[in-house]
Amino acid sequence: MERGNETTGRVKVHRRLSSVFIPPQPPILERTATLVNNVVTPVSTKFRLRAGTLSNEREVIPNCLAERGVHRYQLHNYRHYCGNKITTAKYTLLTFIPKNLWEQFHRIANLYFVIIACLNWIPALQAFNRYVGMIPVGLILLLTACKDAYEDFRRRRLDKQINCSYCHVWDSDKNRFRKMQWRHVIVGDFVHLSIDEVIPADILLIRSSDTSGICFVETSNLDGETSLKQRRVPTSIISFSGEESEFKPPQFKATIVCEKPNNLVYQMKGRIMYGDGHIEGIYRENMLLRGCKIRNTTFVEGIVLYAGKDTKVMMNNSGVRYKRSSLELATNRFILYCVAILIAMCLFNGIASMLWLFSFAPDITAVIFIILNTKSPITEGIINLVSSILNYQILIPLSLYISVELIKLGQIYLISADIDLYYEKSDRRMECRSLNIPEELGQIQYVLSDKTGTLTENKMIFRRCAIGGIDFGLDIDYNISSNDLSVENVVTSPTLKRQVDMEWNSNPELLDFFLTMAICNTVVVNKIPHVDAIDLGFFENGVFTTGNSTFLYSLQDPNYPLYSITSRFKDIGDERLLSGQRKRRGKFEEKMESLSPLYEAESPDELALVYAARAYGISLLSRSAESVTVALPYGNKEAFEILKVLPFDSTRKRMSIIVRREDEVVIYCKGADSEVISVLARSFVDSTYGTSVLRDSRALLEKFSTQGLRTLCLAKRTITIAEYEAWIAKHLEIENNINSVDRDDDLAKSINEIERDFSLLGVTAIEDRLQEGVEETIDVLRQAGIQMWLLTGDKMETAINVARSCGLFPSNCSIYVIDTESDVQTTYVQTSQNPFNEIYCIVLSSTSLHLLAQNHELLLGIITRSLAVLCYRMTPSNKAEIVKIVKKTLKGKVLAIGDGANDVPMIQCADVGIGISGQEGMQAVMAADFAIARFRYLHKLLLVHGHWCYDRLAKTFLYFLYKNALFVFVIFWCQMFNGFSGGAPMDQIYMMTYPIIFTSVQPLIFGIYDQVAHRKILYEKPKLYTVGRKGKVSHIYRCKTYWDSTIDYHTFGFLLATSIFIVNTIHLVIEVHCWTAPMIVIFLFFILVHFVYFRIEELLVSPSWQLKDPPVDVSHYAMITPEFWSALLLSTVIAVTPRFFVHMFFNAIRPSEVFVESLLQQKKCKRCRVLCINS
Missing domain, CATH: 3.40.1110.10 (Calcium-transporting ATPase, cytoplasmic domain N)
Structure with missing residues (x-):
């Protein structure tokens, strides 16, 4: 393209962009004053205070009624109410460092290591170089800050995308609607929205293209419901509505009084005070809420009442409730256990140091290893006690928390990428909305499920009816495939x-x-597509101007077919063509009417x-x-x-x-x-x-x-x-x-x-037909030891029939209905005196919930022994109450699963909430921890991925504690050979970086990729799920720590560090059940890194580093001597062999169920690797 054409193109685009309404900003002095006021005033009260107003209402005067020449920043609505710009980012460039450090120091472990690093700066207590002592906590704080910065960058980028969206706002100076970015919209603005546009703020509906004053909105972004909701113009101003109406915003002469901003989505109270004195109420059906989308309505117009953070959707944006897994709580107890050991070791070191010095009196007997300037034994003992804290600091696993977060991210990624959890028909995959509890999927004891849309298809098919008591139904085949289901x-x-x-x-x-x-009903009828005339644009000063942002962006695309636009206007004066268009339009409308x-x-x-x-x-x-x-x-x-x-x-x-x-x-x-x-x-x-x-x-x-x-x-x-x-x-x-x-x-x-x-x-x-695979999934969960509860709002007969059809109630079981306390007594007698261990199921009504809430011992005993429980005539609050009761009284992990808005309270109360992305919108999914498309996916999600996640994280937690304790106990035993002086024989930098660099990545890969058993075994053998459900993870690590540390009594320095590293690596190798390429590469890579590190350090070290006893070619001379490799081999074999034989012994004498099933599977495949599998 020639330069001249380029310039012309740019001029045209510029002139089109000039129609964008960019309001003037307040003067710099006023903006500075506002900024200071925002800093001084708390966020929660910002923009809320009004002079002379103490009521719970706000008064909104339409901006279009302001006098001409008054700037927007001078308007009452601008000065006293929140703007429409939203900010979900936590940090700015100025506040990132102090605010992030403040948040990180709320973690006790981080604060602990900062205090330790500060103690190392005291010369009398210094165990390491003062700068080297800051390496561990510095790295962890830096890595966490980088992670937080990236997350905040993503939030800021999304904020910008939303704030820069466009809508049409009335410009009193131009006397027409103009495009404006959402961030510039303020309370009182008159906004025009076309079909399929997203609503930028909470707006009072004033006008609709429909002459009856109604419009339809889709609220999926607000409450997850995809069905259309009807909204209407207040009765007194319905005359403004209609596409042919010549209404202009200044004609609306009224003041609006509404309640203060709140998070009640389904409630709205206010009134319109018209200029003639008439007052009309405002209700929920008159409001268009931010985030909703206009549907089946050509256009709507309204006044902004709440903007930005004051809107309902933003005030409800509190996020998913944070849930702590039982494994995380157990880890906190382990850390307290480590703290107790650390205190005991330091006290022992200090007391032993005093006793050792008292036993050698330098003023009586000349002892060559006593330094002449040694202080009194008591003083030296106190100093050694504190310096021992510095030596043993890594007993507390500093990198544990961030490593576990990364492991959980990796696990969630692998679960989400599982093709078996993808539902092709709805194009939905498994989605995780809570990143901190994947291991809870492996410990579920109770599953509480909704019926409609969860166990059933939620595709309502009309089957039969009775008129005047006469049945007109057909005995049709109810075994038609769900693929053939259609409401039409x-x-x-x-x-x-x-x-x-x-x-x-x-x-x-x-x-x-x-x-x-x-x-x-509230069914909406739709035939003809809607087109808003404002999207077609208009001529201004001889240049065509459009207000539609999508249309505008298309014009800037060089590949956009411009001829299709100009053809709309090129023959505008041809009457014959217009006549032909009218004829074709008439035929088109007749055709549409026939549809x-x-x-x-x-x-x-x-x-x-x-x-x-x-x-x-x-x-x-x-x-x-x-x-x-x-x-x-x-x-x-x-x-x-x-x-x-x-x-x-x-x-x-x-x-x-x-x-x-x-x-x-x-x-x-x-x-x-x-x-x-x-x-x-x-x-x-x-x-x-x-x-x-x-x-x-x-x-x-x-x-x-x-x-x-x-x-x-x-x-x-x-x-x-x-x-x-x-x-x-x-x-x-x-x-x-x-x-x-x-x-x-x-x-x-x-x-x-x-x-x-x-x-x-x-x-x-x-x-409402059952989903495919429901019966098989319920049976598998029962075999895994999980008790199934079905909660439904149906009547008892319907609920029991569905329970039988889905396999919840087997054909050979007895059913006991409990409504009153007398029913409890009767059922207890019948179930406890049966000598044949009768299989039975329980049916509870909403009226019997108070018995459960009262911890009725007989009822709890009946329920615990039952095969399944059915609760009928349940309301949403009843479902949530049952979840709370089961968690409190039956003492087990509870999973709640549902698909509708009425299941949200139940999902939020459960330990693990799962939403089904079905026919009733996405509100359950939005409130859930995990989202799946079909109920049958619970089979693999719990029995395979849940089992893997729990096993990986449990062993990773224990390994982190083990590897750090092993390192510390080696230093502790060495104190017996240096008079409990607090000195350490190993390289200082290596000691500081050992837990966060050399031994952190390997367990990270292990925690993401290891598989305790093949997925086919876990999928086909549900009973193996009890290993995780009952928390059967080996705790032999505690004694292993002490054993492995004692083999290095007579080794020091480089040999000592290498032995510890190799023993730790081999220990993790023994724990691996399934080798993958990333695991092999990482293990070999860090073995190489270990040796390379020492050589590089020895080449670079200098007196300026201020290290105590800096190494000089230690590793070089050690690695060229056979004694080093012999000692390394001997110490490693002595440390690892006992554990290896213990595993073999348990596998031979008392093998776990997982081990047995894995061995049988290997025999089927003619492969046997007994020694590589851990129980």
Whole structure:
């Protein structure tokens, strides 16, 4: 391209970029004052204080109402409320060093080593060169700081990406919307958002492209739910909505008063005070929260009420609860044990030094090894006691914590990369959201599982229904593969289909039944894609300007096909072309109208019912906030005016929609059988028809439940317009009374007043099929000694049937239902007096939880001996309570697994929480420690990866303590040959770097790659899981430490250091079960590094290093003598041989189950490596 063209291109891009709204910054003096104020004012109170305001409310005046010429930084909203720029980074360039050091010094081990390094600067106590003594703690602090800096860099990069996103904000000076970066948005700004745009702040919805003032948002970034939620414009300003409306922001003349920022996502209280004195309430359904995405709506406009750190999503951004593994807690106890040994050794060294000096009196007998300036024995003993702390400091494993963090990162990477845990259909792999507890997967005692979406597919398929007590179901094949499941593929009953076609206009009960299925829901109907006109851009001063950031970035790409843009405008004056376009547009719209509607629902149950109604000829065509249109058989249509929607909640367990139908008001209701039947009209129940319908429906409900189907009851009530108007007046009064403390209770009472006196229309039955491999996985977990609990909100009959079908309750087991204390007594007698060790399972209701909470001994004994436990009619809080009770009373590691938002409390309370990435959004995944796509993946995750992780980390923990203790005890034994003077015969630099350089990488590789047994063995032999579950890790390391250290009594210096290093390396070699290329390379590399290090040090050492007794060609002369290699071989063999034979002895006399299974597997493969396998 020629230079001139390049310049032209740059000018065009620049002129397009000039439409970006970059607000002016405050003067430098004011910014400095603000910076000082931010430093002085605590973060939690920053931007919260307002002069003369002590209430719990904030007042927001729209910025578009400000006088012309007033800068944004002079606005009240800018000065008193938080801006929209977010910062999740912990450090800045100025604060990184002091803040990071402050955080690191909160670790007791780091503080301990800093104190030790400071003591080494005291000349009387100096055991090493003062600079050499700082090497260990300096390296650890530096490595940890580098890790923290990298993590903070990633956070800062993400912050910048978010803060520099674009949205459209009203510019009063230009009198139009202009692009602005999120970080410049402030409270009071009027924001325009197009379809699929992410919401930049918490915004009050003022206008929508829909004339009824509604819009739809996807809240997956906020609460994990992928289903669409409906939001609406406040009633008084619905007239602003519509694509043809000529509304401009300055027309909104009002002041908004809302509550102070809080983290309550599902609550919003506030009011709009209009200029004419009218006041209207603000509720959750009027708010667009930051992080959500606009869906199925061309555009929306609103005013920012909360920005940046004040938004709901940021105030809820507290992260996953930190969990400490039992192995980590055990390690802390081991470190205390090491501290006790260190104190004992130092006291012994000091006392022995005094006694030794007292035994040789230099003023009486000339002793050649007593220095003439030796102080008194007591003083010398105290000095040697303190200097011993410096010599023995590495007994506390300084590099343990950071090494374990790196090992866990490596383990998590390998688990996430396991192809067997990848689910191709949803393109999801295993995800770890908590990096500090992978070893807990190997110690699980109890698994508490949700049912729907966890054990089942959560693909709701309409199977059968009963209308007026008559069953219209088909005895179809329920063994169809899950691959063929589809909510749209409804198998209809020919009898019912024919009856609907013939009687839909003459049988009101039949029509009402399907109308309830079609309209009593929150299903969104979508057909035609939405295009916001603001994305198409506009001409400014003869130059085309676009406000769409994606469009703009595409223009800067030289490969972007620009002809497709210009073609939109090149024939704009051709009337014939425009006429042809209108014709084609008409044909296009006719074609789109002929397409089947696409349904999106908050609940898969609702989606199944809507598709089932369509299969029988009653189709939901369109829905708005004010009306819903339904297609009837033979091309007929009927529209209903929506008066009120009473949404589903977990307390009522039902949903209702109130519509106007001709001259009457009809309430259609659907919900759980118990909740709908309880509000049936007494006149209906007492009538002959009603009695028959209710009797037959209850029988069918039980029948459907025993088939494992989910049941719902559908009902209808007709009231007069006067009755409705009287009720809605009271209801709206309660809704608008936002300052009432009892508002929620009053609303519930008001809803109950209208949801009564129903007539039962019929019953629906929906199938939620079990996932593939569920039965086999439950059986494997049981063989591994893990007790399975199933927690479900279903009724007892449905829950028991599902428990049998999934294998939780074997066919040969007895089932005992416990609701009251008398049931406990009866069950205890029946289970304890059975001489045949009866296999039984327990069923608990929500009403029996108080018995568990009271530590009922008989009940706990019954549960402990049971095969499995089923809990039915469980609410989210009930599930969380059970997790807490099991952890507290049954004393075992608890794993909770679920897929929905109602499982989040349970997942967060468990020792290990696992989320299923299924059909109910990602909220459970976001709250979990681990995420998998299918329940069957628990098999490998626990029995293979869990077993490996626990075994690796347990042995790594013990090895770290062992190798440091071995080194220290060698120095300790040497004190007997130098008068307990505190001196060490080895090289000072090597002593300091030994635990963090020469012997840290090998256990790191071991902890990541070693496999105690082949994955096939662990996968096929579930009983081997008990090794980790019961914590059966060898503790023989303690005595091994003392034995290995005694072989070096008569070796010093280089030979002593080399012996220790080789013995440590061979010890770890014996522990390895599965050799990999990285492990072999690392082991050989560090053996070479050991010898090379001494040669390099001896070549570089000089008097300026200020080392005591610097080495001079020690290693060179040692390595060329046969005596050195003979002594090294002899000391190594003496140290390692006993341990080697101990392993062989235990493998021969009392082998572990893992060893036996590994040996059998090797024999099958005609390979035998008995001596290389550790029990």
